[in-house]
Amino acid sequence: xxxxTVGQAKTVIVFLSGSKAQAVVTSVVATARPTGSAERIxxxxxxxxxxxxxxxxxxxxxxxxDQMLTALxxxxxxxxxxxxxxxxASVTGIPLLIQGFSADLxxxxxxxxxxxxxxxxxxxxxxxxxxxxxxxxxxxGHLWEKMEAAAADPSITTFVCPSLxxxxxxxxxxPREKEHAxxxxxxxxxxxxxxxxxxxxxxxxxxxxxxxxxxxxxxxxFFEVRIPSGSIESPADRAVEYFVRDNEGRFWVAxxxxxxPGDVSRVRExxxxxxxxxxxxxxxxxxxxxxxxxxxxxxxxxxxxRRGLFPLLPIRECILxxxxxxxxxxxxxxxxxxxxxxxxxxxxxxxxxxxVQSQGDPADALLNDILSRIExxxxxxxxxxxIDAARATFLLENVxxxxxxxxxxxxxxxxxxxxxxxxxxxxxxxxxxxxxAYALLSRAFSRQGGPQAALAAGRCGIHGGMRQVLDxxxxxxxxxxxxKRTDRILQESLLGSDKWGxxxxxxxxxxxxxxxxxxxxxxxxxxxxxxxxxQDLIRVSVASMExxxxxxxxx
Numbered sequence: 395x396x397x398x399t400v401g402q403a404k405t406v407i408v409f410l411s412g413s414k415a416q417a418v419v420t421s422v423v424a425t426a427r428p429t430g431s432a433e434r435i436x437x438x439x440x441x442x443x444x445x446x447x448x449x450x451x452x453x454x455x456x457x458x459x460d461q462m463l464t465a466l467x468x469x470x471x472x473x474x475x476x477x478x479x480x481x482x483a484s485v486t487g488i489p490l491l492i493q494g495f496s497a498d499l500x501x502x503x504x505x506x507x508x509x510x511x512x513x514x515x516x517x518x519x520x521x522x523x524x525x526x527x528x529x530x531x532x533x534x535g536h537l538w539e540k541m542e543a544a545a546a547d548p549s550i551t552t553f554v555c556p557s558l559x560x561x562x563x564x565x566x567x568x569p570r571e572k573e574h575a576x577x578x579x580x581x582x583x584x585x586x587x588x589x590x591x592x593x594x595x596x597x598x599x600x601x602x603x604x605x606x607x608x609x610x611x612x613x614x615x616f617f618e619v620r621i622p623s624g625s626i627e628s629p630a631d632r633a634v635e636y637f638v639r640d641n642e643g644r645f646w647v648a649x650x651x652x653x654x655p656g657d658v659s660r661v662r663e664x665x666x667x668x669x670x671x672x673x674x675x676x677x678x679x680x681x682x683x684x685x686x687x688x689x690x691x692x693x694x695x696x697x698x699x700r701r702g703l704f705p706l707l708p709i710r711e712c713i714l715x716x717x718x719x720x721x722x723x724x725x726x727x728x729x730x731x732x733x734x735x736x737x738x739x740x741x742x743x744x745x746x747x748x749x750v751q752s753q754g755d756p757a758d759a760l761l762n763d764i765l766s767r768i769e770x771x772x773x774x775x776x777x778x779x780x781i782d783a784a785r786a787t788f789l790l791e792n793v794x795x796x797x798x799x800x801x802x803x804x805x806x807x808x809x810x811x812x813x814x815x816x817x818x819x820x821x822x823x824x825x826x827x828x829x830x831a832y833a834l835l836s837r838a839f840s841r842q843g844g845p846q847a848a849l850a851a852g853r854c855g856i857h858g859g860m861r862q863v864l865d866x867x868x869x870x871x872x873x874x875x876x877x878k879r880t881d882r883i884l885q886e887s888l889l890g891s892d893k894w895g896x897x898x899x900x901x902x903x904x905x906x907x908x909x910x911x912x913x914x915x916x917x918x919x920x921x922x923x924x925x926x927x928x929q930d931l932i933r934v935s936v937a938s939m940e941x942x943x944x945x946x947x948x949x
Contacts (some may be wrong), residue, residue: 399426401507403601404519404550405500406540407441407477409490415536417543419519419550422497424504425474439476443492450495451475455502458529458594458630463509465634466616471509475501495523496534499554502594503601510637511610514601518552519544522591529594529629531556538578545585553582554600557590595632605648607637612667615674617641650689654787656697662706669711678719683730690733692811695803696791704736757899760887761907761932764900767883768936773876781875784815785868793859795852801860804852806831808864812871835863838870884929897925904931 401424408417420441435452437443443451460470477492499520507514521540525532533556544550579588591597611617619638626635645668652660665686672679690698697703712727712734719727766772788811795801809831832845839848852860888897901924909917924931 399508399511400424401426401504401509401514402516403500403503403507403514404516405497406519406521406543407490407492407497408536408539415539417536417539419543419547420497421478422500422504423476423478424501424508426471426508427474429470429472431472434472436472436474437476438474439478441477441490441492443475443477447492447494450498451501454527455498455524456505458524458527459502459505459509462506462630462634465619465621466510466614466637467619468509468614468616473505473508475504494534496521496536498522498524499531499597503597507602510616511614512602512606512637513610515552515603517550518554518589518601519547519550520554520597520601522554522556524594529633531591531593531597541578541582545582550586552587552589552600554589554591554597557592593629593632595629595636598633598636602637604644605651608641608644608648609664609667611637611641612645612664612671615671617645617671646685646689649686650787653689653693653697654789656700658700658703658706665707666711669707669715672718673714676718678715678723678727680723681726683726683728683733687729687733688810688814690736692788692807692814694789694791694807695800697789698736698807704734706734706736709734757896757903760896761900761903764883764887764932765936765939768880768932769939770936773879777875777879778872780815781812781868781872784812785864787811788864790860790864793861794855795860798849801849801852802828802832804860805835805863805867808867809834812868834867834871837874838866842866880933884932888928894925897928898922901925901928901931904928904935908935 403422405420405422406417407420408415410416423439434456435448437448456473464470477490477497499522502524503514503520506512521534521537522531523534524530537555541553544553582588589600591600608617611619616638618641621631621635621638626632645664649661649664652658652664668679668682709731712730715730716727788808790804795804806828810827835845835848839845842848843850848863848866851857852863858865887893888900898921902921905917905919905921905924
């Protein structure tokens with residue numbers, strides 16, 4: 395591991411020029427170095443830091459940084475700290491001296507970045523005071539001048555500061571400063587985004603991207619660190635938990651997010667770091683080959699056939715990993731080699747379907763639970779949004795195709811991509827799933843002339859060409875998957891020889907709820923009569939309520 399790493403975070407410092415306050419965007423740069431020197435922090439650079447501020451950083455900020463880095467398994471280090479803005483003093487003609495605590499957030503971030511190896515987002519500027527041992531943050535003065543200076547820097551898109559209301563920060567300011575602060579926020583919104591944070595836990599979610607956390611976690615060894623859920627109490631705990639939260643999922647999001655825009659170098663960097671991480675720990679990552687093979691299979695053809703894409707990594711790196719594979723991992727390792735080389739794709743077993751647990755026995759509670767899980771918003775959250783996101787990430791080089799073969803290759807790749815977002819572990823060989831993809835195409839265009847009409851649109855570019863074809867496929871699969879989820883919820887909640895009582899109870903609850911609005915001949919039906927058709931009754935009830943909601947939204 396490199397013994398010297400650099401962390402950098404932007405802040406805005408205010409100095410007096412005569413009686414006027416002026417602000418300058420400044421970078422806080424921290425360089426980590428091995429411990430052993432007489433000073434934990436050496437303050438360097440052309441911008442001086444007064445004694446009180448130095449003591450605050452050493453006594454209040456640095457120990458919290460040490461505590462959080464230790465929780466991530468990182469070594470305690472010493473630092474060089476500098477406020478870097480070489481042109482500032484020469485322009486103003488006055489010496490610059492850092493006084494006060496308004497740069498606390500940037501100092502904290504720069505130190506933590508140097509210690510962890512995770513870079514701070516450089517399109518953000520930070521201003522605020524760390525006001526307690528619990529790492530809560532407070533507002534500081536001259537917000538108007540600071541935002542004016544940040545607005546003049548075209549590289550800055552977001553101004554991060556404490557909440558003006560949530561922690562009563564405005565009470566620490568004079569009436570004039572309160573008014574200026576509120577006006578500054580309103581004015582800044584015309585230039586960029588203002589992000590309010592209450593503590594360091596919230597600060598970390600703004601300052602560090604998940605993709606950077608994944609890469610540094612692999613390189614610095616905290617990728618698989620686990621924080622017991624019962625021990626997360628303070629803002630510092632939440633900040634550390636953010637760094638280790640579902641890094642496995644983050645890794646695949648980062649790889650996919652780099653693959654589809656065509657950032658192959660980033661993909662290789664992530665894959666290399668992942669393999670090196672497990673080689674160092676003498677472990678084989680479970681199902682790693684399968685997941686990578688599935689991802690490669692979903693790439694649009696123009697990406698998969700790009701010259702120089704494969705192999706994704708040197709094969710010898712993968713071979714080094716085999717010595718740590720168990721017998722049960724050998725099939726997956728073959729998939730890994732196939733994915734790295736972009737070659738043969740093997741079969742896998744279907745994943746166990748998602749189990750949905752029903753709640754409670756009272757009929758009304760059971761009915762409410764079922765209705766809440768199959769209404770349109772709930773289905774969209776559980777199923778639809780993932781499918782829509784899959785459509786958004788599948789990029790096309792052109793809206794037309796040059797051949798029938800290219801058309802079917804795109805449809806099959808897109809079909810695999812859609813199913814993977816639904817959590818379906820499947821055969822990723824395009825030839826093996828081509829029939830299923832064609833069946834979806836037939837259903838999707840059954841009222842528009844069938845697959846031939848879709849092919850014609852793709853060849854000629856009419857009605858949006860291939861974009862329209864993929865949109866129709868997406869909508870069809872979304873509708874089908876939402877219907878499957880509805881059926882599964884109803885079956886698990888109400889069907890079965892031992893659930894006749896639940897069906898009768900839910901039917902009675904439906905009659906009580908809608909009975910006053912029903913014709914007498916229908917309202918007089920017994921719950922036992924309705925129980926035989928309870929699934930259809932619930933579907934109709936949900937559909938009618940959705941129609942009412944749509945009407946109300948249009949008013």
